[in-house]
Each structure stands twice: as structure tokens, then as C-alpha cells.
Amino acid sequence: MGARVSKATSCCCLRGQLHGSTRLDDPGSEEDEQGEAYELPAFQEYTFEQLRLATAGFAVENIVSEHGEKAPNVVYKGKLDAQRRIAVKRFNRSAWPDPRQFLEEAKSVGQLRSKRLANLLGCCCEGDERLLVAEYMPNDTLAKHLFHWETQAMKWPMRLRVVLYLAEALEYCTSKGRALYHDLNAYRVLFDDDCNPRLSCFGLMKNSRDGKSYSTNLAFTPPEYMRTGRITPESVIYSFGTLLLDVLSGKHIPPSHALDLIRDRNFSMLTDSCLEGQFSNEEGTELVRLASRCLHYEPRERPNVRSMVQALAPLQKDVETPSYELMDMPQAGASSVQSLPLSPLADACSRKDLTAIHEILEKTGYKDDEGTANELSFQMWTNQMQDTLTSKKKGDSAFRQKDFTTAIDCYSQFIEVGTMVSPTIYARRCLSYLMNDMAEQALNDAMQALVISPTWPTAFYLQAAALLSLDMENEAQDALKDGCAQETSSSSGR
Numbered sequence: 001m002g003a004r005v006s007k008a009t010s011c012c013c014l015r016g017q018l019h020g021s022t023r024l025d026d027p028g029s030e031e032d033e034q035g036e037a038y039e040l041p042a043f044q045e046y047t048f049e050q051l052r053l054a055t056a057g058f059a060v061e062n063i064v065s066e067h068g069e070k071a072p073n074v075v076y077k078g079k080l081d082a083q084r085r086i087a088v089k090r091f092n093r094s095a096w097p098d099p100r101q102f103l104e105e106a107k108s109v110g111q112l113r114s115k116r117l118a119n120l121l122g123c124c125c126e127g128d129e130r131l132l133v134a135e136y137m138p139n140d141t142l143a144k145h146l147f148h149w150e151t152q153a154m155k156w157p158m159r160l161r162v163v164l165y166l167a168e169a170l171e172y173c174t175s176k177g178r179a180l181y182h183d184l185n186a187y188r189v190l191f192d193d194d195c196n197p198r199l200s201c202f203g204l205m206k207n208s209r210d211g212k213s214y215s216t217n218l219a220f221t222p223p224e225y226m227r228t229g230r231i232t233p234e235s236v237i238y239s240f241g242t243l244l245l246d247v248l249s250g251k252h253i254p255p256s257h258a259l260d261l262i263r264d265r266n267f268s269m270l271t272d273s274c275l276e277g278q279f280s281n282e283e284g285t286e287l288v289r290l291a292s293r294c295l296h297y298e299p300r301e302r303p304n305v306r307s308m309v310q311a312l313a314p315l316q317k318d319v320e321t322p323s324y325e326l327m328d329m330p331q332a333g334a335s336s337v338q339s340l341p342l343s344p345l346a347d348a349c350s351r352k353d354l355t356a357i358h359e360i361l362e363k364t365g366y367k368d369d370e371g372t373a374n375e376l377s378f379q380m381w382t383n384q385m386q387d388t389l390t391s392k393k394k395g396d397s398a399f400r401q402k403d404f405t406t407a408i409d410c411y412s413q414f415i416e417v418g419t420m421v422s423p424t425i426y427a428r429r430c431l432s433y434l435m436n437d438m439a440e441q442a443l444n445d446a447m448q449a450l451v452i453s454p455t456w457p458t459a460f461y462l463q464a465a466a467l468l469s470l471d472m473e474n475e476a477q478d479a480l481k482d483g484c485a486q487e488t489s490s491s492s493g494r
Contacts, residue, residue, distance in 0.1 A: 040135075043110030044122035045103075046080075048129050051088050053447050054078035058090065059454035066141075066187050075202075077136055082443055082463050083475045085136035086121060089202055096130045106132060109204045112176055116169035118190050120201040134201050137190035139329065142197065142243075146186060146250055151328075153274035156283075157318040158326040159247045162189065162197045163287075164312040166243065169199035170236065170305045179305075180231055182206050184239035185220070186246050194331065195323040219254040224299055234299030240308065241294025248287050250274060255295050262292055283315060340484045349461040350480055352468045354434055361431060361458075362400060366424045368456060388417045392425070404432040423449040423456055430462045439469035457487040 055062050055078035062078060064087065065071035073095065076088045096102040106123035113119055124131040142162060145154050154162075166189060173179065181188075181203045188200045218226065222238035225231060238255075245258050250272030261270045271284060290311055296302050303311075324331050340346075348356035395410030411429040414420075426449040433442035443466035449459035460483030467476035 040113055040119055041121060043107060043120065044133075046122050046124045046131075046133060048124055048126045048131070050080070051078070051124055051131055051133065053444075053451060054080050054086060055088055056447075056454035057451040059451075061454045066143075080133075082447060082467060082479060083472065084121075085138070085478075087118070087134045087136045089132040089134070091130040091132075093128050099125045099130075102130050105205055109178065109201055112173065112178065112201065112204075114169065114172045115196075116165055116172055116199060118192070118198040118200050120204075132202060132205070135192075135198075137192050137198055137200075139191035139193070139195050139327075141187050141191075142189035142246070143186035145191070145327070146246055147252065153250060153272065155326055156275050156278035157316070157321070158323065159275075160312070160315050160317060161323065161326070163244060163247055164309070164316060165197045166199055167240070167305060167308045167312055170240065171309050173199075173204065174233070174305055178204055179233040179236065180204075181236045181239070182231060184236055184243065186243060186252070189243070191323075191327070195327040195329050197323075219256065220252075222299075223297055232299060233304075234302050237294050237302045237305065237308070238299075240305075241291045241302075244287060244291040244294065245270070248272065248284070248291065259292065259295060262288055286311075286315060340481065342480075342484065343457070343487060345458060346461050346480060346483055346487070349465040349468075350476075352465050354431065354465075357431055357462075357465065358399075358402070358435075361424075361428060364424075364458075366422070368453070368458065369422050369424050385419065388414055388419065391417075392422075395425070395428070399428050399432065402435075404435040407432045408436065421452050423453040423459065426452070427458055427462055430466065434465060434469060437469075439466050442466040443470065455486050455490070457483040457490070459483075460486060 052058065055076040058074075058076055060069065062076045063069060063074055064077050065073075065075045068074075073089055073091045076090065078086050078088055080086055103123065103125050106120065106125075110120045110122065118135045118137050120132060120134050122133040124133070170179075170181065173181065181199075182205070183203060188203045190198050190200055192198055220239075220242050222231075222235040225235055242255055245253050245255065249258075249270055253270070258270060261267070267284060267288060270288065290303075290308065293301075293303050294308075318326065322331070342350060345357065345360045348360060391410050391413040395407050395414060398404070398406035398410060408429055411425050411432070414422075414425055415429070426445045430442045430445035430449070433439070433445060443463060446459050446463035446466055449456060449462070453459065460479050464476040464479035464483065467473075467479060
């Protein structure tokens, strides 16, 4: 909990006179290839400080990358201003040395808007930092549901829906001049709040300006890429063929081995045993035929993406059944805070009972500031530290006596010195702001507390109280749920 909170970084010079998050002149919504308008904010440039806050200081707990911290470019989950959930891809420092090239590429991908994509919302380019911001998809990857499922295997109708939606995503990108997709695999297919499959926008950009287009096992890369090191639209179709095999088999089978099984008409070895009785021989044969065409050695012999959509559409089953039902998962927003066991602080924050919150915070004291007290005692010999501790003591006295204006001033002096950090100080100033009808400042303090302590339930609960004060009911409910989840996890010892 004793992590140092960094000062806000300066904006990149490429922004010229623009500050904060910058809206580009592209539309916030458009009608995609499926004829439905998809509403999203226009592409934005974010400051590094905004994304640091959104991810609680790029906390390890918020990493969602396949390989965790060891991923070459780490992806974090986060919340912008405690509202919109986002995924933030942070490139390693050697990637994209030319900031203009990175911005141009990101802005180009950011023009895309489709309900078949996990769309790119923005980017950040400050100093040597390069980050992408996309819609957050909460229901895992296709790889998780196909290869590492826990309760039940994915049903056949859902598998057919996945490959159709994926083909539609590629068709949409192609129609917008973005036919190249790098390293298409089961980890690039994500599931949204309603369990509909989406294609990650991250694959529309290379991992770096000169980086490789494929990071997976070479057994799965298109043969022409092995020869030339270049990706083409036909290479994307080859990778789509490997995904068809994944969906059919429930395993990640190398294409060469799968093609041997197909040539020997050994379809039983190629199909997932969990699917027995769920599809006809004709359906299975058609999917195998499509995969074989995509995996043709000669790129010119492979089908284009539009023909794949046309071939997959007639195979669809249970088209009226929502994806969350096919996946046996709850509908987005189905669980309510009322069904959760709320602690006294969570309950007080859910009712925005500021008096009760004050009593609980006063009683709790600083017990959640692990390590901070020791740090203070070792540094007490300096005059500056003594002044800082005096500010804290005066703030605590004012907080106890409910003089919240003085508490804000004293705690602000403590925070401004910046030599020590305390999530509890931010929590106390947060409540003091709420007592003074300063909800936006309170929300910022709750987020700063999460930067210091990313799994602290108190910070989530106070965030909810601030959001309620801003009349943001849905976002407040999410914050309460997050806090309850952290509290449950902590109490169970995980």
C-alpha cells in the first residue's frame, strides 16, 4: 500500500495546444456492415496521468494479458473517471520509436466503429510511453472458453456464432481499408457484457513499428509469412482457418496435422467429443471444407472474407437465443447490489449516509495503511517531515471534530509535500469533499486511493458514494460490486 504516487506528466508536444483528452473530428457512431448503428465516443488522445489513474497505477491486479507481467506489451483493465471500463495496452519502451507514426496508425484504427469489434477508444503518446485504449470485454477470451473451460464446453450453436461474427468483423475491417490483422488467434476473440464475441482491435496494429506480425508458435503461421515475413489479406484468411479448427476440435491443432486428418477423412479425431449429438454430419463436413479452403498452401486459392460470411451465415442455429443464454452466463447487469452481502461501510456508501461513513472511517483509523506508519517514524528527524506530520495530526483532529473544511486544507498540505502516501488520507479527504458538496474532487481522491492500494474495498465504496452524488447510479453500482468482490476475496484468503 505504500506505493509512491507520481506527479502528473506533461502532455506530448505533438498535441500542440490541446490539453487533456483530445477529440478528433471523426463521428462517434456509424452504421456498420450489419446495418446497426453502434454508438461510441469519438477517438481521443489521453494523458498518461489519466490512464495511470484509470488502471490504479498500472496495478499488477489489473493485468489481463495472456502472459501477465511477462507479456511483451502488457494489457490492463481499468475505468476512465470511474465510469467507462477500458482495456489499456502499454507497449514496451522500445516499440514505436516514432511518435507520429504511432499516432497516425492509432488514429486510423480508431476510425473503426462496429459491434463486432472491441473498438479502439483512444491512445496516449507521451515521452517514450505508447498506450492504446479499447473497450473492455469482461467475459474472457475464446481460448479460455474453448481450451480451458471449467463447467461446460461451448455449445455448437455458439461456436457457429463465434466464427460468423468473427468473419463479419474481418469483412467490416476490410471494407474500411484495414484488411490486415496481425496474429489472429483464439486470444484475440473476446466476449462482451452480453457474451457476444468481438474481435480485439489491438491486432489491427503491429506490436511495434518493425515488430513481427505473428507471435504464436510457427506451426500456426501462414507458409508465405515464413518465406517473406510479410502479412497479406490471404494470410489473415489462413489464420481464420486455424480458428475454424479450434472451434471444431476444442483444441489448438497445428494446421499440418489437421490437414493430414482431413485428407484421411478422419473427422472423428478432428471434432470435439464434447459436441457429440449437437450437429449433423453435413454441418461438420461443411466447416471442415471451409477450414481446408482457408488453409490452402497457395494464398490465391484461399477464399476472401466476404465469401466466408456468405458460407457461414446459412449454418447458424438458435439465432434468436441470446449469446449469454447459449453460454449459460448471467445477462449484463442482471446481478444487483441488493443481492450482495454488504459490509457496514458498503451499506453506508450505497445509501450515501455520510454520517455513518464518517463514524466508520474514524473508528477504522489508519489500520489499512500497511507500512506507512513505519516509514513515517524513520523520517521524523527532518523539519519538513515534522511539518508534514503536524498537518496530518491537525487534519485528523478536524476530521474527528467534523470540521471538514479545515480537514481538507490540512490533508491537502500533507498530500502536497508528496514525501509520504496514505490511502486513508485520501479516503478521509474524499469524505470531507462529499461533506462540502464537492463530488468531483471526492471521486478523484477515491481513485487516487486505488492507485496506492488497488484492492482496497474502502476506496471502491467511497467511489460509489461520490458517483451517487454525481447522479451516476449505474457506475456507483459497479463500484459497489467491485468493492464487494475485493472484500470477499480478501476475507477468503485468496
